[in-house]
Amino acid sequence: MIFDAIIIGGSYAGLAASLQLARARRSILVVDAGIRRNRFAHSSHGFLTQDGESPEAIAATARRQLMAYKTVCWLDGTAEAAEAVGGDFQVQVNDGSVHRARRLVLATGVRDILPDIPGLRERWGTSIFHCPYCHGYEINEGEIGVLATSPLSLHQALLLPDWGRVTFFLNGVFTPDADQSAQLRDRGVTVVTDAVTAVEGERATVRTQNGRLFPLDGLFTAPRIEMASSIAHQLGCAFEDGPFGAFIRTDGFKETSVAGVFACGDAARAAGSVSMAVGDGAFAGTATHQSIVFRKL
CATH class of the missing domain: 3.50.50.60 (FAD/NAD(P)-binding domain)
Known part of the structure; x- marks a missing residue:
């Protein structure tokens, strides 16, 4: 099966991007390693309707709502490799499985270096x-x-x-x-x-x-940051230097320097929060959908 999009990273940005694509009735696969950047915090603040809620609960509710859409598949695992193959993209997961899609959305997040x-x-x-x-x-x-x-x-x-x-x-x-x-x-x-x-x-x-x-x-x-995944480097995505470390460069529609590869969330911003990640992901999801509809790679 060739998915319309594979979303690598199932935290807030990845979930938001996935939701937009699911609501467009597109077939998607979410590959998630289950390691959120804010997993150490007991509560999350500043996100409308969820102020004071635990990060784990916010993510769990979002995943439950996303999985109500029948075109969504979810895989708990780590995306280890990705490459362009014949106009599509191929992703290898740590369980040995290989998956293919027309578009990729990188919501891979960052690690804090204290x-x-x-x-x-x-x-x-x-x-x-x-x-x-x-x-x-x-x-x-x-x-x-x-x-x-x-x-x-x-x-x-x-x-x-x-x-x-x-x-x-x-x-x-x-x-x-x-x-x-x-x-x-x-x-x-x-x-x-x-x-x-x-x-x-x-x-x-x-x-x-x-x-x-x-x-x-x-x-x-203010810790330094580093990419939590090497996927963007493997694909040849350009990076931009931020005040705390490099992040994936995207254009005004969240597309990276590699056509068909989009990026969102902390991996594609100089700074972030749950609210910013959700907004960034939602925009990346809609832009990914529109690129499928209006443009061939």
């Missing part, structure tokens, strides 16, 4: 975050830390005082210039130059090199 500081990874998504719009409100105007990972962390430090009292840990990453220091003072941000050696405690207590402790209600940092 600073190598003890205690950081264990608290990621529960008391250590990257998005203030997703998690800032729940800190209830308490004590907030920002752990610098690059000079761009200044943006986080200047933004977060709207959610609480901010301490900015430079951690040897950069030194603010006079203008930046003035901006931080104007926003009431406390700057700490000591190196951070660990994150401890029930929530996020930062320990610095000289033994100082900073109890926090939440710590924000």
Whole structure:
């Protein structure tokens, strides 16, 4: 069987893209490894009608609704290889199966690469975050830390005082210039130059090199990202450098540099959230459908 489209990745962007194609009565296969980027978080915020719901519940409801459409097939597995074959695309899955489609939608997501500081990874998504719009409100105007990972962390430090009292840990990453220091003072941000050696405690207590402790209600940092899948590289898709790492380059209709291959979600954006991923996926799904109708590869 040749599907109209194979969607690689069944998280929020992939589900949204799939839904548009399913509602167009197109035959689709969703290949999903089951590893969502926000799997560590207990709740998701900022998504209309789902504010405060668990990420797992949102994804489960979306999958259940998608599977009500009779043209949808779902495969739990990892897409290991993909290539163009005779005007179509062929995808090999880790169970050994091979599938073919007229179009591909890459919703493969990214991995967060955190600073190598003890205690950081264990608290990621529960008391250590990257998005203030997703998690800032729940800190209830308490004590907030920002752990610098690059000079761009200044943006986080200047933004977060709207959610609480901010301490900015430079951690040897950069030194603010006079203008930046003035901006931080104007926003009431406390700057700490000591190196951070660990994150401890029930929530996020930062320990610095000289033994100082900073109890926090939440710590924000901006990790580097890398592709969660090599599929886009295998297909020869062009990439674009973002502030935190490279992402798949797409045009105004979410098509990659490879004709017939579309991309959406965190793998195809400089930054994202559940809301952005859903909108991005919905657009990619409609664009994929219209390319099938109006254009032959």
